[in-house]
Amino acid sequence: MPFPRSWLPRIRSIVAAVEDWPAEHLDREAIAQVFALKRRATLSLMKEIGPIRLRTGRWILPREKLIAFLQAQAKETEVELARKERFTQSLLAADASLLRRPSILLAPRTLSSEQREAYAVGLPESVTLELGSPNQLVVEFATIEELAERLLATGIALNNRFSLYQDLFAPQSQAAHDEDQAEREDAEWLRNWRPD
Structure with a gap:
């Protein structure tokens, strides 16, 4: 079962943190720190993005690849938030139009x-x-x-x-x-x- 994306509400600050990251790659510990995720959720996220395995056996994500993924997620999140806002407004309009x-x-x-x-x-x-x-x-x-x-x-x-x-x-x-x-x-x- 996929882990919920608890970090989506903080996506803008995560993008800023990744863009300012001093190294060209982020390992599991760095991603866990930036996204505030536990080990399994971090590994699941890395697997979704497509990590690179080093000779030492460690897995890393290129910073640019992670930024591209986050920007795509930000666009999807904005579309979903706009849809929810339209839905909420239609519910409010329906309730306001009820005759009493x-x-x-x-x-x-x-x-x-x-x-x-x-x-x-x-x-x-x-x-x-x-x-x-x-x-x-x-x-x-x-x-x-x-x-x-x-x-x-x-x-x-x-x-x-x-x-x-x-x-x-x-x-x-x-x-x-x-x-x-x-x-x-x-x-x-x-x-x-x-x-x-």
């Missing part, structure tokens, strides 16, 4: 379909609920990251307003269920009915 109308909780069964659609706002951008038979959730996205962000934000919006959405979409199916139950009871009564 108490009146809908008082009489949800009296809403028209247009009112139901109006109250379905509060979902993330490019996510819509369409009333029908069956109801549909439509998510528009360009990348898999956008899909994941919008689905998670939709889940949070639905969770925060669960009773509202339950009331908006359940009455039609509940009414149909009640009608079916009444018809079954009527049929049973008629089967068992005997004139006096």
Whole structure:
């Protein structure tokens, strides 16, 4: 199992330390010191980068090779941090856009379909609920990251307003269920009915 990259948050200071390193090569002890890693994690990192074995049996990493590796890692880290920031912002926007109308909780069964659609706002951008038979959730996205962000934000919006959405979409199916139950009871009564 690979060791977690606990040093990624400190990558800029590590790059600076490696660039200022007095020797052209770093051995295991030097890498452990710079990265603040234990022996096994240091060896795993060295193996990933591609060490050079000296005649003495020691393993070293050329400083330039290590700097190139760290710069690539820094770019990946920046991309990941930017993605996490966009994700956080979309969650905050989804939460801020939630409607907090108490009146809908008082009489949800009296809403028209247009009112139901109006109250379905509060979902993330490019996510819509369409009333029908069956109801549909439509998510528009360009990348898999956008899909994941919008689905998670939709889940949070639905969770925060669960009773509202339950009331908006359940009455039609509940009414149909009640009608079916009444018809079954009527049929049973008629089967068992005997004139006096």
